[in-house]
C-alpha cells in the first residue's frame with residue numbers, strides 16, 4: 001500500500017452509526033417539556049473576577065532556542081544499542097509505592113447494563129463469555145438508559161503543570177481494571193464482584209437474590225416465591241430510582257433559584273458522584289448559566305464535558321453540541337448521565353434515524369443534541385429551530401478546528417461563525433472548548449465565535465502526571481518497540497496505545513506484537529465501522545492490552561487506566577502529541593509516554609505536509625470553472641463532480657472544499673453551499689409507464705425532460721432536474737426514494753459532487769485566486785512549521801538527557817513540558833530552523849532527465865516537486881508515479897528549492913521545443 005495515500009490525516013473519515021439499544025427506552029421521567037426559562041442569579045462578572053482567567057496575551061514571537069537544538073540525526077547513524085539512551089527510571093517494583101486505589105461504586109453500572117439486555121441476550125453464550133460481542137453494532141440515536149448511574153471516583157486530576165520535576169511515580173499494576181465509563185464489563189459482570197463490597201445494602205441484596213432465583217429455577221424448586229421476591233425487589237428499585245430522580249429535580253430547582261457553589265456541588269455529587277469540581281469547571285458552568293459566551297481551555301481528561309452537561313440540566317432550551325467526529329459524538333452520547341436525554345444527528349445517519357431524532361427533538365424529549373457542523377447549518381435543520389425550538393447553549397467541542405492555524409482545521413467548522421449561529425439558530429450562549437490551542441489559534445476561534453477576550457478560562461494545557469521520554473530510533477524501530485514494552489515500567493502496564501502514522505503500520509506492528517505474545521490489535525479509519533467499535537470496546541474492557549492505531553483512534557476516548565502511550569513516529573505537531581498522550585493517565589496516576597524519533601519518518605511527514613499545496617493558476621482555473629457561464633443563472637443549482645474536478649485541477653477534495661467554503665463564508669458571499677449528493681442518477685421504471693407517472697408527478701415529468709435514455713434506462717443529472725422545476729435536490733431524491741418504496745422504480749446513483757448556487761460572480765477572478773492562494777500557502781507553511789517545532793522539541797529532549805544532573809526521565813519530561821507550555825502560551829510560531837537541505841548539485845540534471853523521459857505528461861513545478869518528494873496527488877497518483885526512478889529521491893531537499901529548479905527546467909524545455917519547432 002502506498003504510504004502517503006493511507007495516512008490517517010485526522011480521523012475525519014471515521015463514521016459510524018450510533019449503537020442501537022437492545023431494549024427500547026422507557027418514556028422520559030424528568031419533567032417534559034422543559035420548564036420555562038429561569039435565569040439563575042449568576043453574576044456575569046465571573047470571568048473577570050477570577051484570578052485564574054486571563055485575557056489572550058498579544059502575539060509574542062518565541063525567541064529561538066538554539067541552545068537545545070541539534071542537527072537531525074541521520075537515519076543511517078548507528079543506533080544506540082538496547083536503549084542506552086532510554087530515559088526511564090528503572091526501579092525495582094518493591095521500591096515503588098502501591099497503586100492508588102480508586103474507589104468506584106460500580107454495582108449500579110453493572111445493574112444498568114444487565115437491565116438493558118433482554119432475557120434472551122442475557123443467556124446467550126456471547127453475553128456470558130464475551131461482552132464485546134454483546135455490544136450492539138448500531139448505536140441507538142437517543143440515549144435513555146433505564147437506570148441512573150452513580151459513581152463516586154475521586155477528583156484526581158490536578159489543574160496545571162506547576163512544579164517540576166515530575167511527581168513521584170505511583171506504580172500502576174494494571175490490575176484494577178477500568179474505572180471510567182467506557183467499561184463495558186458490566187454486561188458480563190465477571191470483573192466486578194469484589195467491588196460490590198462498597199455498594200449499598202439494597203443493591204448487594206438484589207445481586208444476591210438474582211442469582212438465587214436463577215439457581216432455584218434451574219433446580220425446578222420454589223420458582224413462584226422467588227418470583228414474588230423478585231417483583232418486590234423491582235418495586236424497591238423503582239422506588240429508589242423515583243427517589244433519585246426527585247432528588248435530582250430538587251437539586252436542579254435549587255440551582256435555578258441560586259446557582260451557588262454549594263448548590264452546584266450538590267447537583268454534581270448527586271448526578272455524577274463526585275465530591276468537588278475540578279479546576280475551571282465551576283467557573284465555566286457559572287459563566288454559561290449567566291449567559292456569557294465562554295472559551296474554555298482545559299487539559300485532556302480534565303472534564304470539559306461536564307461543563308455543558310450541568311448547564312444542560314438547568315437551562316430551559318436545548319443544548320447543541322457540535323463535534324468534528326461521528327465516533328466522538330457517539331462516545332459523548334453514551335456517556336451522558338441518565339438524567340440527561342441525548343440524541344445525535346450526523347450526515348452519515350440513515351434517514352429513518354434522523355427522522356426519529358428530529359421527532360424526539362420536537363417533542364422535547366431530547367435535551368442535549370450532538371450534531372455535525374454540516375448538519376447544523378443545513379436549511380431544514382435551521383428552519384426547525386427558527387419555528388419552534390430554542391437553543392439555550394451551543395457548544396463547540398474541539399473548537400480549535402475553527403481556526404486554520406490549528407493542527408486540525410476543518411473547513412466545515414468555518415461555518416460556525418457566531419453571526420450565523422446567533423442569527424440562524426438564535427443561540428443564547430456559546431461555549432467553545434479545547435485542550436490544544438496556541439494563542440494564535442485561540443484568538444482566531446474567539447474572534448470567529450465572537451467570544452470577548454475577558455471570557456477566556458484557560459488552565460495549563462498539560463497534565464502533570466506524565467513521564468515523557470524520547471529515544472532515537474531507525475530501521476529497527478519495531479524491535480526497539482518490543483524491547484521497550486518488555487522493559488520496566490511498560491511490561492507491567494495493562495493498557496497501552498501505540499500511535500503510528502500510516503495504516504499499513506498498524507497491521508504490521510500489531511501482528512509483530514502478537515507474534516511476541518502481546519495481545520494487540522491494529523486500528524485505523526480504513527477498517528469497517530463495526531470492527532472499529534469492536535476493537536475499541538475490547539480495549540476498554542481490557543481484553544486487548546495494546547491498540548496500535550493511527551490518529552483515528554482516541555479522540556475523546558475516556559478510559560481511565562491507559563498507562564502508556566507510545567509514539568512509533570513523530571507526531572505532526574505538539575498539539576497532536578498532547579492530544580494523543582492525553583489518552584493516558586486519565587485516572588490521575590502517573591503514566592508513561594515514549595516517542596521514537598526517526599529522522600526518515602520526519603522527512604516523509606514533512607514531504608506529506610506539501611500535499612495540500614496549490615498554485616495560483618490552478619486556483620484561477622478552478623474558480624473559472626465554478627463560476628462558468630452555465631452556472632451563472634440565479635438560483636440554478638450547480639454541481640462539481642468531486643473526482644473529475646480533483647483530477648482536472650490536481651487538487652485534493654479537502655482543498656476544493658476549503659476554497660468553496662471560503663467562497664461561501666469569506667468577506668463576500670459568492671455562493672451558497674447545498675448538501676453534497678451523488679448527482680448522476682440512472683432510473684429504471686417498473687410498474688407504470690414513464691409517461692403515465694409523469695402525468696401525475698411533476699418531478700417525474702421533469703426527469704423525462706432532462707434525461708437521456710440509455711439501454712432503456714433514464715440517465716439524468718439531479719441538480720439539473722431540481723433547478724428546472726425550482727425544487728431542492730433533496731426533494732428530488734426524496735421523491736425517487738418514495739417511488740422506489742412503491743415499487744415503481746429502481747435506481748442507481750453515482751458521482752458525489754459539491755452542490756451550490758451562485759449568489760455573486762466575482763468581478764476579478766485573478767485577484768480572488770491570488771488572495772486564496774496566499775491564504776492556502778500560509779496554511780501549508782503553518783503545517784510544516786508545526787512539524788518542525790514538534791521535531792525540534794523531540795531532538796532537544798534527546799540531547800538534554802546527557803546534559804544535567806537529573807535522571808534521564810525527569811530531564812526529558814522537563815524539557816518536553818517546557819517546550820509544550822512555551823508553545824501553547826506563545827503564538828505557536830517559534831522560530832525553528834528547517835532540517836531540509838537548501839541545495840543539491842544533481843537536482844537540475846535529474847529534473848531534466850525526468851522531463852525528457854516523460855515528455856507526454858503535462859507537469860507543473862509543484863507536480864515535479866511532489867514526485868521528487870514521493871508525494872502523490874490526484875493527477876499524479878502514487879500508483880503510477882511511484883514507479884519512476886526519481887520518486888522520493890529528493891525528500892531531504894527543501895520543497896520550494898525543487899519547485900524553483902523545476903520551474904527553470906520546464907521553461908528551458910519550452911524554449912528547446914520552440915527552437916526545434918522553428
Ligand SMILES: Nc1ncnc2c1ncn2[C@@H]1O[C@H](COP(=O)(O)OP(=O)(O)OP(=O)(O)O)[C@@H](O)[C@H]1O
Pocket residue numbers: 153154155156180181274275276277278281298299300301302303304305306434435555556557558582586
Ligand atoms: N469533578 C470531577 N471529579 C472527578 N472526575 C471528573 C470530574 N469531572 C469530570 N470527571 C471525569 O473525568 C473524565 C474525563 O472527562 P471528559 O471526558 O469530559 O474530559 P475532557 O476534558 O473532555 O477530555 P478530552 O479533551 O481528552 O476529551 C470523565 O471520566 C469524567 O467523568
